[in-house]
């Protein structure tokens with residue numbers, strides 16, 4: 458089994474470069490299949506497991522897609538299959554983002570139902586309600602959701618009950634080719650929504666208002682391929698910002714965009730962390746003593762749920778009682794049990810966790826219960842006594858590229874090992890017996 462082994466006690470210093478955003482690149486690649494003319498060329502694509510999954514989804518539909526040197530090229534001009542089977546959706550829920558583009562272009566899409574996951578039930582009812590409002594029929598059965606329409610979708614006025622990121626993206630993509638105007642209210646305002654709207658507009662779409670709570674889309678008849686550069690990953694950036702802060706280090710997080718990260722920056726400043734905007738990123742300087750604070754996750758521009766577990770690691774090192782309230786996902790506290798294995802003092806009360814700090818964390822074997830939980834356990838390991846061994850790395854690989862190497866370059870005592878290999882090394886050289 459693969460593990461990341463991290464030793465505590467080292468301060469992190471230096472520069473780390475942030476990749477393109479996972480949550481922007483997945484909808485942008487999905488959107489590229491709407492183009493009936495020309496190729497799309499997408500730059501700053503991170504080499505994440507999720508990107509390889511969406512590439513497989515598109516290849517399986519007969520799109521011509523290649524990925525090299527952080528650039529994805531998509532030619533979807535030939536007729537496509539309009540189905541995404543469970544083997545892909547199971548690996549990555551964002552596969553449902555092909556529903557909107559396929560429905561808009563072909564009047565049909567069939568995708569395996571994503572089902573629940575570690576952070577909550579994550580239904581797609583709002584995506585489907587949006588398609589229905591535009592005249593589509595929805596059929597759910599045998600583990601699939603199928604959407605279809607006779608002729609073009611019709612522009613509609615759609616109000617989202619909650620500002621869902623995926624529903625905003627799927628409806629925006631479908632509306633781009635609909636007949637008439639769609640007005641999407643109470644939509645998500647994340648920077649990744651703006652990135653998708655910019656890409657769609659380069660393809661010939663007419664989308665205005667992305668980044669606000671009302672997006673207006675005037676449908677056009679066809680879209681063409683376009684060239685686009687993905688925005689930096691604010692969650693990867695935030696993870697390294699916490700790493701600098703938690704170790705009392707000084708790290709330049711190159712590519713971090715202050716505009717995308719105001720809620721995180723202000724929380725970290727409240728905790729005593731110094732954050733300086735520099736021309737190419739954010740410099741983060743950890744204090745001698747971190748101060749406890751409270752936070753509540755909310756849709757953007759509120760505090761991002763994808764940074765909640767990393768902030769829990771920071772709060773475990775802060776002086777006083779902190780309270781974290783999770784309002785976006787109903788079950789995103791799986792990491793609490795893992796932190797407890799490291800001697801954390803945490804109490805769950807409904808949708809809140811009470812964090813008592815500072816605590817002397819102890820290295821332990823812990824599991825990455827989801828993507829960000831994995832990152833948070835590594836962060837906790839940076840300050841723990843002894844060695845922390847993080848397993849279930851498949852989650853981490855969905856969202857972080859070269860995480861171990863990046864931490865090591867900043868001075869962390871960290872390595873990724875495979876138990877099987879270790880056994881072989883142990884048997885021949887006896888050198889690695891202390892790490893497995």
Ligand SMILES: CC(=O)N[C@H]1[C@@H](OP(=O)(O)OP(=O)(O)OC[C@H]2O[C@@H](n3ccc(=O)[nH]c3=O)[C@H](O)[C@@H]2O)O[C@H](CO)[C@@H](O)[C@@H]1O
Pocket residue numbers: 479480481483551577578579580581582583584585619620621622623624645762763785786787
């Ligand atoms: C690939 C991607 O971009 N993933 C991000 C996206 O996920 P995703 O797009 O899945 O998240 P949503 O914004 O849709 O989910 C937010 C909340 O709305 C609920 N909901 C959503 C859709 C729906 O049809 N019905 C419904 O009830 C969800 O269960 C959840 O409680 O936004 C989340 C919230 O910022 C982030 O944590 C994920 O990293």
Ligand SMILES: C=C(OP(=O)(O)O)C(=O)O
Pocket residue numbers: 550551576763828829856
């Ligand atoms: C929850 C996340 O992503 P996804 O929606 O891809 O599961 C995340 O990035 O933390």
